[in-house]
Amino acid sequence: MKALAHSPESAQKLSGDNVQVVIGDVRNDEDVRDFMQGVTSLFMLTPPAEDQVEVQNKLVDAAVESGVDSIVKLSVYTAADDSPCGFSRWHVVNDRYIAASGLDYTILHPHSFMQSMAVQFAGRIRANGIMEAAVRPDAGITMIDVRDVGAVAAQVLLENNHQNETILITGPEEVTYSGCAAQVAEALDTSIEYRKVSVDEARANFVADGVPGWVADSLVGLHFMYDTGLLNPRIDTVRRFTGRPARTFSDYLADNLADWR
Template sequence: MSRTVLITGATGTVSTALIDALDGADVNLRALVHDGSRSPRAGSAEVVVGDLDDPRSLPPAFEGAQDVWLLTPNGPRAPEHNMNAMWAARQAGVERVVRLSVVGAAHDAPNRSGRLHALSDRETERCGMRWTILRPHWFMQNLLNEADDIAATGSFSLNMASARIGMIDVRDIAECAARVLLDDPDRHHGRTYTLTGPRSLTFDEVAGHLSVALGRSVAYLPVSDDAKHKTLLGYGVPAWIVDMLEEYAQAYASGWGDFTTDTVADLLGRPPRDIADFVSDHAAAFTIGST
């Protein structure tokens, strides 16, 4: 009998890619959204409405699911949202939780996101269900946030100094999650997987790959924390998120993200996508008139 997989955060970048990765697999997909008017690109998935902020809304969505993909939005209440989902899963008799954490999650992480995720990781480890935790590195897809500047000016600005980061394509994160969800529930139980790309890169190197893919010069322009802070606030990014991103940037600039693992290759039987693959596949997004 096909297992039912509940996908939380179904309209987000990773969960959307996971729905694509599971499309056509022998599972019953159920996509949780908190706003019924915002339907995900769900394919054959059943769309259900529930809000991790409201535990009373969750039981119908979790009922009958064997597996839960648990993604909580970044924010100061993330552990509460994880707690609400875990309680709903336990009450519904869910067998397995596969949780998306963050790279370097720990009680002494140099950023509040990592410390908050460590709380939820610990809760997951003690949940009484089968569990697997994925801790992905910096997303290559974050570069799409710079697409308009790259298209218009041929440059992008980050407060990362000369940071070198083992960045990963979200599609590889999703395919690793799909692999775990499609395997026997016991195979990955109790495992925490740190997912990275194939090599650490500076943003000057990223700019070089963009230049090749686009056929024109692209430059990386390092800026100060204050400058990036003002820019993001000007775009309407919430202050808590802006502060969190600054903490990550400072950690990366110190060398905190300069590492890779072999986990993606071990799970998928192939190397993770390289930055050259990412920029080639997304070249249109960095071109004027594409957005």
């Protein structure tokens, strides 16, 4: 197994038995070509970026040129041309590019990550005990633990028999933002108030916390979809691929409470 990491810190996280970690830049054509040598199946995951479509399409081109047989790509469940979330609009462009590449492919569409909740809200909760978002308190979201996404991706790569499929991955339950706040409060033995705010207020909060404007725009686009109940399926993909149920938000919280402290 070979992994391309963008920094020594990332390389350390990816290191393990039978893993050859290469440090390189996905925007550097030479780094990418060198990495692709000997690769037969490519798992593609790149961080959100304003040039995401260009970066990911170039990775597909490099895979074709290097003789890679198949691609498993981590996309998003909201991928669509008309999505209010910029990330989702970018992903669907690359999803189609992969499908037209001639390579065997599997596209993974995970729901929103449980781990992203702490990234978005823990700082303000620590500061004032308040969690604010442009989402109804009772809006159910079938969010998924990233560890379960990784487990499904690993099985897809190992089984190598899901060619030209798109696989939706969701959590086992509908979690509300108010319920999330209540569970975190109980686990921390503190009080957390959940408030629904306007889209403009939610965006301003993210920007004030140092989030780039283009990222804040995508985050409040997701909030809109949660608030309106769009695209909120529940499918037992994790059990189908791993033989065990997907982790609940309570399971996630028990293992990641330090992220909220």
